[in-house]
Amino acid sequence: MRITIIGSGYVGLVTGACFAEFGFKVTSVDNDKNKIESLKGGQIPIYEPGLESLVRYGQTTGRLSFTTDLKTSVIEADVVMIAVGTPARRGDGFADLSYVFKATEEIAESLNGYTVVVTKSTVPVGTCRKVAEIIEQKRPDLKRGVHFDVASNPEFLREGSAISDFMRPDRVVVGTDSNAAKEVLAKLYRPLYLIETPIVFTSIETSELIKYASNGFLAMKIAFINQMADLCEKAGADVQDLARGIGLDGRIGRKFLNAGPGYGGSCFPKDTLALSKTAHDLGAPVTLIDAVVSSNDARKKAMAKKVLDDII
Ligand SMILES: NC(=O)c1ccc[n+]([C@@H]2O[C@H](COP(=O)([O-])OP(=O)(O)OC[C@H]3O[C@@H](n4cnc5c(N)ncnc54)[C@H](O)[C@@H]3O)[C@@H](O)[C@H]2O)c1
Numbered sequence: 001m002r003i004t005i006i007g008s009g010y011v012g013l014v015t016g017a018c019f020a021e022f023g024f025k026v027t028s029v030d031n032d033k034n035k036i037e038s039l040k041g042g043q044i045p046i047y048e049p050g051l052e053s054l055v056r057y058g059q060t061t062g063r064l065s066f067t068t069d070l071k072t073s074v075i076e077a078d079v080v081m082i083a084v085g086t087p088a089r090r091g092d093g094f095a096d097l098s099y100v101f102k103a104t105e106e107i108a109e110s111l112n113g114y115t116v117v118v119t120k121s122t123v124p125v126g127t128c129r130k131v132a133e134i135i136e137q138k139r140p141d142l143k144r145g146v147h148f149d150v151a152s153n154p155e156f157l158r159e160g161s162a163i164s165d166f167m168r169p170d171r172v173v174v175g176t177d178s179n180a181a182k183e184v185l186a187k188l189y190r191p192l193y194l195i196e197t198p199i200v201f202t203s204i205e206t207s208e209l210i211k212y213a214s215n216g217f218l219a220m221k222i223a224f225i226n227q228m229a230d231l232c233e234k235a236g237a238d239v240q241d242l243a244r245g246i247g248l249d250g251r252i253g254r255k256f257l258n259a260g261p262g263y264g265g266s267c268f269p270k271d272t273l274a275l276s277k278t279a280h281d282l283g284a285p286v287t288l289i290d291a292v293v294s295s296n297d298a299r300k301k302a303m304a305k306k307v308l309d310d311i312i
Helices: 010-022 033-040 051-061 070-076 098-110 127-138 162-167 179-188 204-235 239-247 268-281 287-311
Strands: 002-006 025-029 064-067 079-082 115-119 148-152 172-175 199-202
Touching: 002 010, 002 070, 002 098, 010 025, 010 051, 010 064, 010 162, 025 070, 033 064, 051 064, 051 162, 064 070, 070 098, 079 098, 079 179, 098 115, 098 127, 115 127, 115 179, 127 148, 127 204, 148 179, 148 204, 172 179, 172 204, 199 204, 204 239, 204 268, 204 287, 268 287
Parallel strands: 002 025, 002 079, 025 064, 079 115, 115 148, 172 199
Antiparallel strands: 148 172
């Protein structure tokens, strides 16, 4: 089975290198020529433990290759994964889907033979169906369910432990309404069956929401412990002991209970905003997430002010 991954950024690169390690033939595509040239020369543009050697090994075995030629790589593929960026849109904080839709149009032009088009990027609920619509509009000769199918397969890897997160994940989530696509995705993740990884098959919409619900929940834990830290300070209590005291309860868990300056990074801020916006748009506001977003913003502002005050 041949896999083509559109986008050789953090997620695309890790996913490609790991699927090549599973034994599949993977083509990693990017429209950034410099990035592809560096990758061909064995230079990895990001630091991630274990990634460089995995990429080199994939290249040596001939199972992993890099190209800017999206057309040829899509023609040859059985599975095309979209792993382009989905940054926060200016103004309203919703996910900017322009890269996903642009990539979809390019993919549509070259689809050939039954192909499963998979969204690996973090995309709001409804996006995967929109991807199918774009393909149908662009290629009226192609019939969904016959010539192509779509599936949602969000990624949960963490920067710093991305390879082991991919190779030994807590779970894999796949959303599709097609049995053929389900079979293809099950084949892709077969190596993980051997280590008894739960593969959660759901509807497309559920899969898309699982990704946002996961990040929203983790962000909520961070916002919670930060508010508890403020309360501890006023009450003369120790937030680290408190975190240990509650985290040892298996229902709560110890992770994501480190009080600090508020969450940041490339995913939580944009994903919480996008979840909040989606929920409002659909008329089912998740007000807990709205509160998390404003509490985190307030925390970051207060922390920045404290740093400035300390300097002055
Ligand atoms: N970074 C993470 O830890 C992480 C974890 C889980 C999920 N995600 C999600 O995965 C997605 C990708 O994130 P990332 O951090 O890998 O992004 P990134 O910005 O590092 O990489 C995206 C790549 O896609 C390329 N690209 C864009 N449009 C293209 C096109 N039409 N054709 C070919 N290449 C194209 C860009 O040049 C870039 O190299 C996002 O939706 C993100 O939210 C990220």
